[in-house]
Amino acid sequence: MQSVVNDVERSGAVVFxxxxxxxxxxxxxxxxxxxxxxxxxxxxxxxxxxxxxxxxAPTYGDACTGTSVSLRESLGVSxxxxxxxxxFTLPEELAHAEERRTQLLDLLVFGGSAERAAAxxxxxxxxxxxxxxxxxxxxxxxxxxxxxxxxxxxxxxxxHDGERSALIPLAAA
Numbered sequence: 001m002q003s004v005v006n007d008v009e010r011s012g013a014v015v016f017x018x019x020x021x022x023x024x025x026x027x028x029x030x031x032x033x034x035x036x037x038x039x040x041x042x043x044x045x046x047x048x049x050x051x052x053x054x055x056x057a058p059t060y061g062d063a064c065t066g067t068s069v070s071l072r073e074s075l076g077v078s079x080x081x082x083x084x085x086x087x088f089t090l091p092e093e094l095a096h097a098e099e100r101r102t103q104l105l106d107l108l109v110f111g112g113s114a115e116r117a118a119a120x121x122x123x124x125x126x127x128x129x130x131x132x133x134x135x136x137x138x139x140x141x142x143x144x145x146x147x148x149x150x151x152x153x154x155x156x157x158x159x160h161d162g163e164r165s166a167l168i169p170l171a172a173a
Contacts, residue, residue, distance in 0.1 A: 026081035047124040127157035
């Protein structure tokens with residue numbers, strides 16, 4: 001599957017980290033990976049103690065809307081962090097970063113498993129926004145908290161700065 005179709009992004013990544021203690025090292029490693037691979041949007045960071053159990057199923061779809069999310073690749077340090085790259089089947093008008101983030105979080109929170117939704121509070125989401133979304137980060141964090149009440153949403157986030165190929169804290173963006 002192509003990640004960009006007609007200049008519309010059709011992919012995105014989530015970084016999974018075992019604990020907040022591992023977050024600085026995971027961010028450094030992912031930033032190095034972003035510089036090497038020129039990856040597109042990172043859409044979120046999920047902190048989850050049971051990292052290996054918290055990774056999503058390879059494919060999730062909604063037959064009613066015609067949308068789907070498929071895991072393309074996963075790369076990381078076993079048991080510490082993992083960067084999962086996903087492809088999306090979305091109508092062009094829904095392919096913006098906010099909708100891709102929503103599709104990924106729907107997969108992670110609701111992805112075909114009641115256990116997954118019930119276990120959501122054991123996961124912490126640190127949203128990652130595009131540079132264009134950064135100025136509205138606080139409002140977007142609030143929207144995520146309302147949409148996913150079973151998921152602990154962090155009060156701060158990151159910006160995936162495409163020019164610097166790096167994830168940077170939202171306040172420093």
